Amino acid sequence: MRTVHTLKELRTMLRGYRQKGKRIALVPTMGNLHEGHISLVRRASETAEIVVTSIFVNPMQFGATEDLDSYPRTLQEDQDALDKAGSTLVFTPSNSEIYPEGLARQTRVVVPEVSEGHCGASRPGHFEGVATVVTMLFNMVQPDVAVFGEKDFQQLAVIRKLTRDLMLPVEIVGAPTIREKDGLAKSSRNGYLSKSERAKAPVIYSTLQAAVEKIRQGRTDFKTIEAEASQALNDAGLRPDYFNIANSVTLKPATPDDADITVLAAAFLGTTRLIDNLSVAR
Ligand SMILES: Nc1ncnc2c1ncn2[C@@H]1O[C@H](COP(=O)(O)OP(=O)(O)OP(=O)(O)O)[C@@H](O)[C@H]1O
Numbered sequence: 035m036r037t038v039h040t041l042k043e044l045r046t047m048l049r050g051y052r053q054k055g056k057r058i059a060l061v062p063t064m065g066n067l068h069e070g071h072i073s074l075v076r077r078a079s080e081t082a083e084i085v086v087t088s089i090f091v092n093p094m095q096f097g098a099t100e101d102l103d104s105y106p107r108t109l110q111e112d113q114d115a116l117d118k119a120g121s122t123l124v125f126t127p128s129n130s131e132i133y134p135e136g137l138a139r140q141t142r143v144v145v146p147e148v149s150e151g152h153c154g155a156s157r158p159g160h161f162e163g164v165a166t167v168v169t170m171l172f173n174m175v176q177p178d179v180a181v182f183g184e185k186d187f188q189q190l191a192v193i194r195k196l197t198r199d200l201m202l203p204v205e206i207v208g209a210p211t212i213r214e215k216d217g218l219a220k221s222s223r224n225g226y227l228s229k230s231e232r233a234k235a236p237v238i239y240s241t242l243q244a245a246v247e248k249i250r251q252g253r254t255d256f257k258t259i260e261a262e263a264s265q266a267l268n269d270a271g272l273r274p275d276y277f278n279i280a281n282s283v284t285l286k287p288a289t290p291d292d293a294d295i296t297v298l299a300a301a302f303l304g305t306t307r308l309i310d311n312l313s314v315a316r
């Protein structure tokens with residue numbers, strides 16, 4: 035496995051693979067890798083001979099008061115895990131490689147509608163940052179396929195839409211959420227939790243499961259189910275950011291006629307904000 039830091043090195047490596055007619059997959063990450071990320075690399079290697087994993091903590095997608103500076107950076111451990119998982123190449127650029135003129139002068143990609151609710155409402159500018167860097171990564175790597183986790187359900191919807199709208203020649207694959215034994219979705223930010231916060235964290239998943247069960251039983255009073263779930267999170271000592279029952283495709287509030295519904299949640303434990311979601315096919 036090779037690690038490259040510059041676009042020039044990346045393009046040189048990729049030219050060689052392309053000349054040999056190899057299919058290329060991209061797995062974008064922000065590093066501090068866990069089994070969720072590794073499952074994406076394995077999924078990518080099932081569909082392509084060459085797997086490029088990018089590690090870049092993208093400053094454009096962080097709000098001014100968010101955890102850009104404290105976000106865990108563990109490159110050596112990440113490289114070891116990626117080597118074992120079968121990644122061919124790691125691309126880990128500096129900020130100046132990606133944004134040579136700085137963030138203020140950078141052309142941006144705005145994805146309307148699916149970006150607007152849920153995390154988009156709580157983190158203004160977040161999906162603009164994600165959409166911009168993912169579009170740039172697609173142009174830098176020019177992959178045949180790119181793999182993203184369903185854990186970031188809204189992000190996946192944003193990326194599907196931008197790929198379609200900008201007619202980017204890349205197939206988008208969504209991969210299932212990998213969980214801890216107690217149901218908590220694996221996330222780099224779980225590492226911020228104190229022991230007592232970690233003990234409470236699985237309630238996000240159990241509350242999602244309870245809401246899904248109510249919907250499966252035929253309840254369509256979605257606003258009441260959302261309020262019950264927010265109350266359950268509060269009672270367990272979490273601070274819900276949102277708990278929304280949405281149409282899985284548009285991400286707009288679900289209606290009783292919707293066949294595919296996804297329940298999306300974000301909640302704070304202390305200063306740590308975690309997200310999760312569960313889909314219901316009816
Ligand atoms: N538990 C998981 N299962 C499957 N995919 C995941 C999981 N966690 C993250 N991913 C996916 O890995 C990719 C990179 O995500 P990222 O580096 O932000 O990881 P993360 O652990 O979600 O970090 P954060 O705590 O910042 O949300 C994204 O496509 C994301 O959806």
Ligand SMILES: CC(C)(CO)[C@@H](O)C(=O)[O-]
Nearest residue numbers: 062063064092164167186
């Ligand atoms: C897709 C991504 C790598 C873009 O920075 C990031 O949002 C993430 O890690 O999910």
Ligand code: BAL
Nearest residue numbers: 064095096160186189
């Ligand atoms: N997994 C999404 C990256 C972020 O929270 O910024």
